[in-house]
Amino acid sequence: MKVKELMEELDQIAPFAESESWDNTGLLVGDMQDEVTGILTTLDCAKETVDEAISKGANVIIAHHPLIFAKMGAVVESGIGRIVRQLIRNDINLIAMHTNLDHQPDGVSHMIAEKLGYTDTEVLISNERDYKKLRVTVPKSSAEQLKKDLAAAGAGNQGEYSECFFEHPITGQFRPSEGADPHIGASGRLEHVEEYMIEAIFEVQDENKVIQALLQSHPYEEPAYDVLSLKLPSDKGLGVSFDFNGSLMQLASLIEEKTGTPIINMVAADQNQISKVGIIGGSGMSYVEEAFGQGIDVLVTGDVKYHEAYDAKLAGRNIIDGGHYMESVMAEGLKALIEDRMTVEVQATEVSTNPFAD
Incomplete structure (x- = not known):
């Protein structure tokens, strides 16, 4: 497993995109192409933590608190710079999982x-999450195919459920112009059509895919639809x-x-x-x-x-x-979450980084 692949798995445990905007999570020191030889989980990355990783043959440290947080003007042999230099000298990768891990139900x-x-x-x-909601009218005969195509693009996913659509019958009317090529009716004539209003929510990042699927699947030249912005409570x-x-x-x-x-x-x-x-x-x-x-x-x-x-x-x-420092229990907790997802050597730190301890 490369560090890049490890990062993808960690993103499933606690998506890095769910970190607070002020936070500094992800790969802080290292190389995405490095092969993972072992992982050490810890609350903080201290000099003693790096020594421990070396002694245990782990070339990845996953810390809760970001070592690099405030602006660093220089990386020298003192303070945080000393630890960063130690990581680099020994080819140790450092990953931070901070507020993204805080916001998980099992965090x-x-x-x-x-x-x-x-x-x-x-x-x-x-947390409140931003969602989009699609509302579109479609002829009754095309409703099932449209829902299938929208679902394939990401619409209708709610928690552990997929293909969640809401629909109700309506009557639509339109008058095609002389230059139109209508799916139903004739140019210049007012038409009344039995249609369905279909609604579904989707993730903000899927908007382009959902709209593309709508335009490709819908039988009308110019389908009538709305995209609304929503804020909904999440399970995180x-x-x-x-x-x-x-x-x-x-x-x-x-x-x-x-x-x-x-x-x-x-x-x-x-x-x-x-x-x-x-x-x-x-x-x-x-x-x-x-x-x-x-x-x-x-x-x-x-x-x-x-x-x-x-x-x-x-x-x-x-x-x-x-x-x-009560958060230090996360070393064992994160170890268990990683072991549930992948077969890789993971160890929880035995080093105390409590600054108030003797």
Whole structure:
């Protein structure tokens, strides 16, 4: 397997196009034509991580956090430049899967929940996706063939279902001009035709293919159609939620026990039992309004600032700050996702990159 082929498989796990616009994901260091000898998954790529990859015979490191993020004016033997030079000297490829992995239903937040023993999770804050919707009229006799051709071009796919069309009978009228070559009727005469209105959604990137299929399949010289823009909730998004029966302290103890990382801080806004937990791996406090709007009783996240905690307490919201490094469980989680798709040597890092650890 070449790195290019690996990237195509990783794109199926967490499409790189679903990364945030400010993010830096994909192949950051390396060569798409390199043969993959082994993969090492990790939260961060540190000097020690590269040493580990070399010792384990892995020439691909897949990190959650992009090593190259801020603008680099020089690549020298210090700081991030030192790691980049080490990667290049040893022919190690570095791939970043950051916000694209965060936004998957089985992504980083789910991996944290799974580590706690909760595999039955739901997406906490659903993403909205841009779609297009085709609305076209067609003679009843041509409706089935048109739907078949549109489906082949990508129209009518919704989640796990294909060929999803909506139709209803209508009556169309038209008067062909003297220069027209009508499929039905005669030039200069007003015609009334039994037609169907057919509707289907499709991916934005498939618009040209769908319209081409429509024009080639439709029997009319100038078919009447509309293309509408839609925003629909998807099955992907940020964070996860799951049902829990216990106290805030019991949840905090479970996190420490299962992840091996201490709780940084906790906002105990009330003493009620917890029935629904929300997790946003990394820094999730900027999404606190949307998260609690989903009916959770506590948000588990990291990097909670003093004033964010203070505001949460005033609002009666429970917060557990498990630290940003809680995301390190993704090394094992991503390893499992890769092994489910391909037969390639994958190892999860054994190196701690926690900057707060001894």
